[in-house]
Amino acid sequence: MRLEAPPAALGHARPQLDLCFSRAPSGTTYLSRQRAGYPFHVGRLLTDEGGARVIVQSSSGGLFEDDDVHQHLVAAPGAHARVETAAATIVHSMTRGQAISRVGIDVHDGARLDWLPHPSILFPGARLTSHIDVNLHPGARILVADCYTSHDPGGGTRAFGSLDAAVSVRNGAGRLLARDRFFLDGASDRPLGGVRQVFAAHGGLMVLTFDKAEAAAVADALERATQDAFYAGAGLLPNHCGAFARILATDSQSLRATLARAIDAARHVLPS
Numbered sequence: 001m002r003l004e005a006p007p008a009a010l011g012h013a014r015p016q017l018d019l020c021f022s023r024a025p026s027g028t029t030y031l032s033r034q035r036a037g038y039p040f041h042v043g044r045l046l047t048d049e050g051g052a053r054v055i056v057q058s059s060s061g062g063l064f065e066d067d068d069v070h071q072h073l074v075a076a077p078g079a080h081a082r083v084e085t086a087a088a089t090i091v092h093s094m095t096r097g098q099a100i101s102r103v104g105i106d107v108h109d110g111a112r113l114d115w116l117p118h119p120s121i122l123f124p125g126a127r128l129t130s131h132i133d134v135n136l137h138p139g140a141r142i143l144v145a146d147c148y149t150s151h152d153p154g155g156g157t158r159a160f161g162s163l164d165a166a167v168s169v170r171n172g173a174g175r176l177l178a179r180d181r182f183f184l185d186g187a188s189d190r191p192l193g194g195v196r197q198v199f200a201a202h203g204g205l206m207v208l209t210f211d212k213a214e215a216a217a218v219a220d221a222l223e224r225a226t227q228d229a230f231y232a233g234a235g236l237l238p239n240h241c242g243a244f245a246r247i248l249a250t251d252s253q254s255l256r257a258t259l260a261r262a263i264d265a266a267r268h269v270l271p272s
Contacts, residue, residue: 016039064092
């Protein structure tokens with residue numbers, strides 16, 4: 001893959017957001033490629049514990065019916081970066097279609113990338129398809145969060161339409177290593193489903209690494225960090241590609257607090 005050029009995008013249109021982080025001879029991380037089209041805006045590069053931190057903003061006010069938004073993030077060998085969103089993403093009410101969000105993440109040897117967006121908020125009737133596709137190369141480390149919550153701005157209990165979400169992890173050769181996928185129908189799973197009770201917020205954290213000992217330590221750390229959550233679980237991913245935690249909470253504030261503990265726990269295990 002040529003890091004200096006945008007990807008073939010898996011057959012999709014050119015991504016609206018395309019960022020590549022590279023390591024300078026001094027050891028600092030900088031943005032070697034930055035393309036941000038509507039609806040995205042990229043703030044200035046910040047420093048984050050020796051790496052780079054970027055906050056992505058949206059000028060559209062959220063995701064609307066028939067939106068198809070694609071983001072592509074690359075960390076070149078040795079780069080260390082963290083990408084966040086400025087606020088939660090509202091998925092607005094819809095009458096017929098859906099909104100599609102695609103995120104491609106490609107992290108190379110010795111690089112680290114944290115993709116930590118705020119939750120997506122599903123309004124009544126909203127239908128969202130969310131695909132996060134990760135390429136994990138040897139020696140790379142990646143944190144990926146995906147979080148969703150539902151809300152009726154009218155103060156009622158109207159349900160969202162549907163949520164079709166997947167996180168797929170592949171190696172550098174394109175072989176599928178792990179996939180977490182779920183589909184929720186708002187009419188039957190309102191607000192976001194549950195086992196013993198209804199939960200309004202749903203989130204996950206993948207910590208990807210090919211180091212088996214590191215993955216085992218992360219899984220233990222995630223389990224301890226989430227043990228006080230309303231409903232959560234943590235463990236190892238298949239094909240020795242890392243660890244994973246899934247969290248259900250009664251509200252977004254509780255979800256964010258638990259997820260923050262999980263992220264901190266993982267960071268304490270991973271090398272800086």
